[in-house]
Amino acid sequence: MAVYRAGMWLYASNLVAQLGGYLFWFVAAATVKADVLGDVAYLVAVASILAFVLGLGVPTALARLYPATRDSTYVSGSLALSLIGAAAAALTALWRPSLALLTVVGTLSTYYGAYFQSRLDTFPIFIATLAGQAARVALVPLLAHYGPDALATTYAIPGAILTVLGAAASRASPSLTKIRELVKAGAAVWLPGVVSVLGTNLGVVAAYNLANPETAGYVYIAQVLANAAVGPATIITGVLLPYLSSTERREAGAENAARLSLVVSLPLAAVLIFGGRHFLELLGAHYVQAYPALVIYTVANILSLPASVLSSLTYAQGAYTTSLAGGLATNVTRIILYLLYGASAEGAAASFLAGTIVALAYYAAMQRRVAMSISRISPKIAVTAVPAAMAALGIAPAVAGAVLSYAAALKLRIVTRAEVAEMARQVLPDPIYAKAAPLASKLLDILD
Secondary structure, three states: OOHHHHHHHHHHHHHHHHHHHHHHHHHHHHHOHHHHHHHHHHHHHHHHHHHHHHHHHHHHHHHHHHHHHHHHHHHOOOOHHHHHHHHHHHHHOOOOHHHHHHHHHHHHHHHHHHHHHHHHHHHHHHHHHHHHHHHHHHHHHHHHHHHHHHHHHOOHHHHHHHHHHHHHHOOOOOOOOHHHHHHHHHHHHHHHHHHHOOOOOHHHHHHHHHHOOHHHHHHHHHHHHHHHHHHHHHHHHHOOHHHHHHOOOOOHHHHHHHHHHHHHHHHHHHHHEEEHHHHOOOOHHHHHHHHHHHHHHHHHHHHHHHHHHHHHHHHOOOOOHHHHHHHHHHHHHHHHHHHOOOOOHHHHHHHHHHHHHHHHHHHHHOOOOHHHHHHHHHHHHHHHHHHHHHHOHHHHHHHHHHHHHHHHHOOOOOOHHHHHHHHHHHOOOOHHHHHHHHHHHHHHHHOO
């Protein structure tokens, strides 16, 4: 499967997940109080932390080693380690059964997600996400009155479907072959990854324990909505590590990935920064309290794009120790600040932003040439996002502003017609592309 098409299905999965999450919260917010949603967010955050800890970095190692070698023993070895992690996760049932379910499914689905991404075959991820999110939204009215544990278990549905699809597709048997190499490669990202998951999810946990469940709910909602700004960039970044691991033109690939991901995401970020209140009001008037945190998280997510590209480049080059140090520096910063300022939604968001700034500075220092290339084009890309500020006037102006921003990116040649055509050719089915290409060409002629 082509890189763009694989990325497109990841983006579609991300989009469906965000839409499903948004609808889930919308329906739940109309049914239960914010403190119940905070309890749900707390359970999901803790499960995410535990699942990554028990994954030992194996999914990332699989995405690094399997595309470069096509050696199926890496798949079997990764499966064995993931099953061991899932068995350990099952012990959390002694604490809360709902947490055990979320953690076990999270551990296994992360492995199978990495398996599909390593093969650039991401359509099953989309199917699992679509079916799972539809089921989650449908179950909210039925489960809402049974409490936060019942609502939280719906988060396991997409992962459970992906696990079934992955087991059927891979037909791999667990084996201890290659586990030493997998653990070695995984260790470089496991510890910083653990700290990274803490850095991402500890904001909800800190708000839950330092303040109250309602504040935790605001933090989680701000995170979910802010992710919409960078969701489309998954088309480029979602399969970046396997791509960079299998090509000799790593630096050029990283430069293009950073440029295209910023072009795609900056207009959406501007929409949320200037018009986020309008989207939060759809959940309920009191959710506007999450707006300052939404703005901060959105800025952090945009800065995370070049940082993530540079980080993937570093890891793809085999600089595991460098990746380890960068991940630790980034997320230790977040964790310390969460403990100091996590009692408010704005404090949790600012702590996350601080860690992102550390990551960007660190990896820019490690990859100076690529970082300089990104910095030269970034101001020009930022200018194209200006029309999206129309979002301050409402949702309809937000849509118009985003469209104008993308048109400006084409007009200023930040994205070439050839790149748009190539992406569309890989993403769209051939019959649709054949019909859409002539119309798109005429529209682009107008811009020229």
